[in-house]
Amino acid sequence: MELKDIRVGFVGFGNMAKAMARGMIKAGMPSKNITACARNWDKLVKTSEDMGIIPCRDVYEASYYSDIVIVAVKPYQVEEVLEDHKEVLNEKAVISVAAGLGFEWYENFLEPNTQHLTILPNTAVEIGKGVILREKTHSLEGEIAEKADALLQSLGYMEEIDDDQMNVGAAITGCGINFAYMFVDSIADGAVKMGMPKPLAYKLAAEMIKGTGEMVLTSGRHIGQLRDEVCSPGGTTIRGVAALEEAGFRSGLIKAVEATMTDSTKKKD
Ligand SMILES: NC(=O)c1ccc[n+]([C@@H]2O[C@H](COP(=O)([O-])OP(=O)(O)OC[C@H]3O[C@@H](n4cnc5c(N)ncnc54)[C@H](OP(=O)(O)O)[C@@H]3O)[C@@H](O)[C@H]2O)c1
Secondary structure, rough: OOOHHHHHEOOOOOOHHHHHHHHHHHOOOHHHHHEOOOOOEEEEEHHHHHHOOOOOOOOHHOOOOOOOOOOOOHHHHHHHHHHHHHHHHOOOEEEEEEOOHHHHHHHOOOOOEEEEEEOOOOOOHHHOOOEHHHHHHHHOHHHHHHHHHHHOOEEEEEEEEEEHHHHHHHHHHHHHHHOHHHHHHHHHHHHHOOOOOHHHHHHHHHHHHHHHHHHHHHHOOOOOHHOOOOOOOOOHHHHHHHHHHHHHHHHHHHHHHHOOOOOOOOOOO
């Protein structure tokens, strides 16, 4: 299945939808295969012109010519935005990225026999290096399932996980990408304090993070061992580790994961 044979319609075209669309175009999908609707028409038209995609006035228009409709509005808006368009969605594959709305919710909400799947990507899909969590329970089948697989695989690494693990998984991948940016930014600040120019500090920190991930995934060694290998007795690293522990580095991250798991389907004030 080639990306040029797949048509995608976005319902909502904010940060996540744009990241996904950019990733699809980068992977070879013609930008004219992508339609989108959003709330603010002028903003949508401007973004669409920049990216070469087709802006649409409403959900029906964005969905009509698509094989796959990606629901990318805030979770608390999904019901209201899709309510009057269930009929057109019944002929499509609906892929939702809305955090907290899984298979059961869509099964109860959409028309019977509508094919649907819930995923939680992170914004690195923009460069084809995203992590996409894919709910184990779904109702895609046949050619549409093949199209969805081809589309999602073009955006990065995909992991199928149990329905009840989606939100905690997204704490690591969807929210964790922000925590990792914070790490890069903070360690670079430390280097700036010690006299290094910030652009160089960012580059070194980002390259170091890339290598860290690869080492964890490919070295075959336990993370404790990998850590010990860069922590000689009385050395510089253990002094940095002690400073991080004193500042609550681990407990801060553990609390951060827990904090992300509030109900995202409720409207925020
Ligand atoms: N951002 C992430 O890293 C991430 C990760 C995983 C999952 N998600 C999920 O992705 C979804 C979108 O998040 P986001 O961060 O992309 O939010 P966002 O940047 O605020 O985008 C939301 C989009 O929804 C549009 N919208 C609002 N009301 C609408 C309506 N009545 N009809 C059509 N479109 C409407 C907005 O249009 P206007 O711009 O014109 O107002 C905007 O384009 C959420 O459900 C979130 O849980 C996000």
